[in-house]
Amino acid sequence: MIGPPIVVVMGVAGCGKSSVGRGLAQALGCVFIEGDQHHPPANIAKMSSGIPLTDADREGWLAVLAGFIAEADRDGRELVVACSALKRRYRDQLRGTSLRVVFLHLRGDKALIASRMGARTAHFMPTALIDSQFADLEPPGPDEAALTYEITLTADAIVADARLRLAAMFETGGGAAGEET
Template sequence: MIGPPIVVVMGVCGCGKSSVGQGLADALGCRFIEGDQHHPEANIVKMSAGIPLTDSDREGWLAVIAGFIADADRTDQPLVIACSALKRRYRDQLRGDSARVLFLHLDGDKPLIAARMAARTAHFMPTALIDSQFADLEPPGADEAALTQSIRLSAETIVAEACRHLNTINRAANTTAGGNA
């Protein structure tokens, strides 16, 4: 990856995408976009009622998120965006043609996620949707530019690890591109 990073902080509901995403954006000195704020009202109503979204429901929302990523890529800007990106085909759509996209997968088990969701008060996603989130989750494959971090770690530790990972990738890319010449 040469150039400023575009990081999609991904995972199931309640894994800490917003907290980690904002912390990473602050550390990188770049824009943070909360993907949930871009769901159409119909999706929010559906999720608030405990009804899982379908691929069709997510289609327009993912297109909006992909647009933010494409704009950042086109203008050579860094970006951190929180988006569940649960399925491989969603991540492929978000990534588009960009070689700068890294998925930061926040990984945790159902009991921990349930406890976190039960403790939060200002979000439309009910705990009833945890099972559907895990059913849809396809963790990133070995062929995807991704870093998986346990949500048992602090947000600060996850951000620090992500920054180290990005620095390592950039050093390797610069060396490959002739940075040692």
């Protein structure tokens, strides 16, 4: 791959996107964008009430995040974005025409996710939406540039390994699509 990576840390709510994303951005020395901060108030109100978002609800939000990604791609900058990116069509929208976007998929079982979400105090996403998140999840396919990590690993371990794998992908042009740890 050419140029520095643009990484979208993805997965269901409570999987650790923000922690891993912040850590990875710090390790790479680049900007981190917390996707949840760009939801319109109507989306936040809906989720806070335990109502899952529809594709139409997510459309404008994804367009905003895709704009940040396209700008980083045009400018040749690294970027890390935390975004659920649950469906293939969402990832396609986020990726746009960039060849530098890699999805870092954080995968975990429903019980572990529920316990993590139950322990959170400063987030609008209630545990009632776990089932809808898992129902919408379409893991990255083998044709997508993606790294998959089990959330039983620490955020630091994921960041350290992802940093090495991204360096290998972008320095040698080798592919890591579909690889799992």
